[in-house]
Amino acid sequence: MIYLxxxxxxxxxxxxxxxxxxxxxxxxxxxxxDSVESVEVKRSYVIExxxxxxxxxxxxxxxxxxxxxxxxVIHDYxxxxxx
Amino acid sequence: xxxxxGWGDLxxxxxxxxxxxxxxxxxxxxxxxxxxxxxxxxPELVHLKDLKDxxxxxxxxxxxxxxxxxxVRAGAIFxxxxxxxxxxxxxxxxxxxxxxxxxxxxxxVLVELGVLPGFKRMDxxxxxxxxxxxxxxxxxxxxxxxxxxxxxxxxxxxxxxxIMLVPSAHGEGKLLLPRQKEKEYFDRLxxxxxxxxxxxxxxxxxxxxxxNPNGSAHNIAGICNEAGNVFGMMPHPERAYFDKNKxxxxxxxxxxxxLKYIEEK
Numbered sequence: 001m002i003y004l005x006x007x008x009x010x011x012x013x014x015x016x017x018x019x020x021x022x023x024x025x026x027x028x029x030x031x032x033x034d035s036v037e038s039v040e041v042k043r044s045y046v047i048e049x050x051x052x053x054x055x056x057x058x059x060x061x062x063x064x065x066x067x068x069x070x071x072x073v074i075h076d077y078x079x080x081x082x083x
Numbered sequence: 084x085x086x087x088x089g090w091g092d093l094x095x096x097x098x099x100x101x102x103x104x105x106x107x108x109x110x111x112x113x114x115x116x117x118x119x120x121x122x123x124x125x126p127e128l129v130h131l132k133d134l135k136d137x138x139x140x141x142x143x144x145x146x147x148x149x150x151x152x153x154x155v156r157a158g159a160i161f162x163x164x165x166x167x168x169x170x171x172x173x174x175x176x177x178x179x180x181x182x183x184x185x186x187x188x189x190x191x192v193l194v195e196l197g198v199l200p201g202f203k204r205m206d207x208x209x210x211x212x213x214x215x216x217x218x219x220x221x222x223x224x225x226x227x228x229x230x231x232x233x234x235x236x237x238x239x240x241x242x243x244x245x246i247m248l249v250p251s252a253h254g255e256g257k258l259l260l261p262r263q264k265e266k267e268y269f270d271r272l273x274x275x276x277x278x279x280x281x282x283x284x285x286x287x288x289x290x291x292x293x294x295n296p297n298g299s300a301h302n303i304a305g306i307c308n309e310a311g312n313v314f315g316m317m318p319h320p321e322r323a324y325f326d327k328n329k330x331x332x333x334x335x336x337x338x339x340x341x342l343k344y345i346e347e348k
Contacts, residue, residue: 015262019218066207068163071156071195073211073261 003050004057005082008069011042016074045069046082054081094141094346101126102140106161110148111186114321118338119144121324131164137172141345142182145189147252147319157212157255158191165196166206174204180348182236182341183313187253190305190315199315200260200268200277201308210268211259212317216298220254225296225318227280227304228287234276234311240340246287247332249318251304256297256317258306265300272306280305280316312344 012018021039028036047064051057058079065077101119103126105112112128119126127140137143151160165173177183177198185193191212197205215221229245231238241247260268272278282302284290289302297317305316320334 013262016213016259017216019214019216023218067166068155068159071159071208071211073208073259074213 001050002053002057003048004054006047006049006057006061007080007082008045008047008061008065009042009078009080010045010065010070010075011040011077012074013076057081094348096123096342096346097125099124099142099342099345100140101142101144102129102134102137103127103144103146104129104131104134104165105146105148106131106150106164108148108150108152109146109161109188111146111188111319111321112148114319114324115144115146115186118321118324118334119342122335122338122342124342131161131168134169137169137176140181141348142184142341143173143176144183145185145192146321147187147189150188150192153188153255156191156195158188158193158195161188161192162195165192170206173198177201177308177310177313180310180312182344184237184341185315186319186321187317190317191255193313193315198313199308200272200306201313202268202271209261212255213257213259214255215253215257215296217292217296220252221256221293221296222252223250223293223296224248225251225304226283226285226294227318228283229279230281231279231307232276235279235307235314236312236344237307237314237337237341238279240336240343245332246283248323248328249320249332249334250322251296251318253297253317256299256304258299258303260300269301272303273301275309276311277306277309278303279307279314280318 020041025039103112103115116126193199194210195208229241282295284294295302307314320337323334326333
């Protein structure tokens with residue numbers, strides 16, 4: 001049995017307009033940060049989890065994403081194992 | 084009630100049990116409850132934890148609000164909890180033709196559950212109600228055109244082409260379909276008579292913002308599944324139940340339609 005800390009970063013798929021990011025970009029520009037080219041909003045979940053091995057944990061994380069954390073129509077996600 | 088061909092053909096209205104399902108953060112359950120109560124049916128406010136058997140009811144309604152604080156995504160947590168508790172029963176309930184409706188957050192829940200647009204049975208979403216293009220909570224009356232030709236059991240009492248004023252109040256109401264299948268899916272929605280309401284302007288034309296509050300493609304405000312018994316819409320007919328402002332539309336028609344369907348089922 002191993003214990004791991006896993007970070008899941010959920011972002012929008014390419015081509016999906018991100019109104020939140022656009023809004024933040026606009027506000028940053030209004031604050032004088034003229035050099036801002038784009039803003040992308042991502043959500044990160046840090047999960048502590050135990051499992052038989054890393055492979056099993058990765059499978060569980062994928063299921064978590066599929067069942068709750070992402071909507072496959074708009075989201076992509078990356079998983080990082082933090083030991 | 085005694086009409087139709089004789090005794091027993093129609094269900095008595097007071098026997099029609101409506102499950103208005105709630106969890107923490109739903110906030111339109113009372114309007115939904117009274118919409119059915121005022122029409123003589125027997126609605127019940129049921130917390131998901133207290134739901135014993137969905138087949139105790141003739142109709143399942145998911146009210147608006149901010150279920151579970153809209154954490155993760157609007158409706159996602161409510162949907163996952165429904166899935167964990169009654170997934171198989173819910174599919175059977177739908178297959179048996181019992182009506183399931185969701186308004187505002189309820190629509191988001193039905194989409195997250197994968198039962199709308201419901202092209203095939205799946206346990207993950209096949210569509211998304213995403214952030215409004217304005218990135219704001221849009222809260223005001225919107226004009227809707229009823230476009231269903233009779234498939235949706237929730238709107239059979241409303242004439243096709245009728246335009247009505249219904250309040251909208253949502254931050255995530257833009258209907259998105261999978262990009263690679265977008266055209267195919269929208270074509271199917273229209274061909275199958277699954278499009279129920281579309282936002283229009285004062286001349287009845289499909290217009291952009293602010294008439295379309297969220298940027299939904301084809302100005303879609305509400306859809307149903309292929310069988311017509313699962314229905315979701317973003318605006319709130321239960322908040323326009325009485326035509327107090329004399330707009331010529333009362334949300335009552337929508338609830339009357341579904342009760343009539345159950346009576347005749």
